[in-house]
Amino acid sequence: MTEYLLIALALLGVLILGAIGLVVPRLRRRPAPPLPKEEVRTRAEEDLAGPPVEAPEADLATGILVEPPVVEAPAPVLEVPEPTAGRLVRLRSRLSRSQNVFGKSLLGLLSRDRLDEDAWEEIEDSLITADVGIDATREIVDRLRERTRVLGTRSGEELRALLAAELVNALDPTLDRSLHTAPKLGAPAVLLVVGVNGAGKTTTCGKIARVLVADGRSVILGAADTFRAAAADQLETWAGRVGAETVRGPEGADPASVAFDAVKRGIDAGVDTVLIDTAGRLQNKVGLMDELGKVKRVVEKHGPIDETILILDATTGQNGLEQARVFTEVVNVTGVALTKLDGTAKGGIVIAVQRKLGIPVKLVGLGEGPDDLAPFDPAQFVDALLGTEAPGRDA
Numbered sequence: 001m002t003e004y005l006l007i008a009l010a011l012l013g014v015l016i017l018g019a020i021g022l023v024v025p026r027l028r029r030r031p032a033p034p035l036p037k038e039e040v041r042t043r044a045e046e047d048l049a050g051p052p053v054e055a056p057e058a059d060l061a062t063g064i065l066v067e068p069p070v071v072e073a074p075a076p077v078l079e080v081p082e083p084t085a086g087r088l089v090r091l092r093s094r095l096s097r098s099q100n101v102f103g104k105s106l107l108g109l110l111s112r113d114r115l116d117e118d119a120w121e122e123i124e125d126s127l128i129t130a131d132v133g134i135d136a137t138r139e140i141v142d143r144l145r146e147r148t149r150v151l152g153t154r155s156g157e158e159l160r161a162l163l164a165a166e167l168v169n170a171l172d173p174t175l176d177r178s179l180h181t182a183p184k185l186g187a188p189a190v191l192l193v194v195g196v197n198g199a200g201k202t203t204t205c206g207k208i209a210r211v212l213v214a215d216g217r218s219v220i221l222g223a224a225d226t227f228r229a230a231a232a233d234q235l236e237t238w239a240g241r242v243g244a245e246t247v248r249g250p251e252g253a254d255p256a257s258v259a260f261d262a263v264k265r266g267i268d269a270g271v272d273t274v275l276i277d278t279a280g281r282l283q284n285k286v287g288l289m290d291e292l293g294k295v296k297r298v299v300e301k302h303g304p305i306d307e308t309i310l311i312l313d314a315t316t317g318q319n320g321l322e323q324a325r326v327f328t329e330v331v332n333v334t335g336v337a338l339t340k341l342d343g344t345a346k347g348g349i350v351i352a353v354q355r356k357l358g359i360p361v362k363l364v365g366l367g368e369g370p371d372d373l374a375p376f377d378p379a380q381f382v383d384a385l386l387g388t389e390a391p392g393r394d395a
């Protein structure tokens with residue numbers, strides 16, 4: 001009987017051990033529970049947070065808390081803007097890409113066997129379609145007709161050269177297109193940037209700062225577009241990329257006071273140029289006049305403004321010219337920066353702008369890239385406008 005009892009107990013023991021053997025591995029295979037939320041960090045979160053901060057450790061011998069070494073954030077890497085010389089040549093394909101149809105159709109018309117009345121009318125239409133403007137078109141075509149008649153020009157190459165010469169002439173190559181940004185008598189030059197919002201004003205302001213830095217000038221930017229808070233942030237980002245300082249006020253601050261402070265800061269810091277971005281989104285012409293007039297008056301307490309650049313969006317065509325006139329009535333615009341020329345086939349607007357406003361186009365915007373702003377050169381521009389081949393040009 002005792003034997004049976006012992007056997008039964010032994011069997012029971014084997015069964016219990018077997019059961020434990022089955023359960024334990026399962027428990028071991030169970031996935032580890034998730035880490036508490038704060039211990040899980042994505043890569044992006046880690047990048048944002050920077051290196052982990054170590055808690056102070058106690059020195060075992062002395063019991064004194066030892067601070068871990070301070071890990072300094074890496075200094076921002078400053079960008080080196082491209083030199084301004086040769087930018088229009090580099091960006092030429094941006095122009096010829098959008099102007100190709102215009103150039104080709106003009107040259108096609110000119111190389112017809114007979115330049116009769118219809119052909120001249122079509123040439124006129126092409127120029128008007130490219131936004132050259134009616135008066136300028138008539139003048140260009142009349143002069144071209146006269147010269148081809150007098151010279152008896154027939155070859156395509158000669159006609160192209162004559163047309164190019166007339167377009168360059170319409171752009172008045174004798175105009176002073178330099179930006180007056182050199183400091184005078186120890187005070188920085190002051191450059192005011194005006195234009196309707198959306199024309200590319202803040203962007204161009206940032207690009208001009210890069211142009212100046214590329215040319216070796218020290219720059220301070222004034223964020224006097226206090227109408228839109230993000231405009232000041234945008235400007236500050238542009239400035240930071242080339243190590244320039246930005247003077248800004250609280251949202252909705254008086255633009256004139258921010259502009260005044262920027263020039264004051266420029267004088268104190270001894271920089272070469274102060275660049276002031278202004279607002280353009282105002283409900284009516286009177287409000288705009290008042291605000292810009294005040295900015296001008298207040299800034300001029302420090303001395304005269306050296307350069308006032310009007311930013312014009314080339315894609316707005318002839319309509320933009322009407323808006324532009326308002327600015328010329330308020331401030332003494334000394335140069336035009338024509339933006340977004342890469343986005344229109346109507347490059348003739350350059351001629352219309354100069355003619356209507358009587359102000360030289362000094363800069364052209366040919367893309368959204370930071371160095372896609374080029375000093376304007378009539379001969380290079382016309383070359384690109386007519387879409388003639390030039391080797392070794394990038395996109």
Ligand SMILES: Nc1nc2c(ncn2[C@@H]2O[C@H](COP(=O)(O)OP(=O)(O)OP(=O)(O)O)[C@@H](O)[C@H]2O)c(=O)[nH]1
Binds near residue numbers: 203204225228231366
């Ligand atoms: N393709 C192209 N886009 C441009 C050029 N210049 C500016 N832009 C773009 O135009 C848009 C408007 O530019 P902003 O500088 O913000 O215009 P803004 O006049 O300051 O207007 P607010 O920012 O509203 O004050 C942006 O998307 C720019 O990248 C250019 O030459 N070519």
